[in-house]
Amino acid sequence: MAEKKDGALIILMSGDMDKAFAAFTIATGSAAAGKATSIFFTFWGIKAIQKGNFTGQSFFGRMMSIMNRGGINRIGPSRFNFWGIGRWMFKKMMKDHKVTSLEELRQMAIDLGVRLMPCLTSMEVMEIKQEDLIPEAEEPCGVATMLEQAFQSGATFFI
Secondary structure (H helix, E strand, O other): OOOOOOOEEEEEOOOOHHHHHHHHHHHHHHHHOOOOEEEEEOHHHHHHHEOOOOOOOOHHHHHHHHHOOOOOOOOOOOOOOOOOHHHHHHHHHHHHOOOOOHHHHHHHHHHOOOEEEEEHHHHHHHOOOHHHEOOOOOOOEOHHHHHHHHHHOOEEEEO
16 A cells, blocks of 8 residues: 655745745645645746845846846736736735735745745756845755655645
């Protein structure tokens, strides 16, 4: 008989506010239920665990950082962002309806022991260093580490 798998792995590929909100909501729900929970941040998803400082050493790396600096308070919704107005509007609406902010939700995930696993390849391509990430982020890892988490998890979500 196969061993029962438990826990959740969330693969966050999107850097959109609403998708990061979904990832952290699922993660906190899973962790609050006592399940081992990890989020693997790849490509634009890394922006949710980035400090928000400028990054990049090459011309293209610096340009990418200027166009999309990252940081949980800088990411906008997938629709209706309108140069940051949508982000402001959604934050206000969430506050008005007493919905936990994205920054608070991320902190809740950290407090509940959710593993924050940044993708090494994405970081190399976008010229993001470990020190550009929040302190709670683990050492960058590759697909083999992410797959091991997936094999050990009872549920895997791709956002």
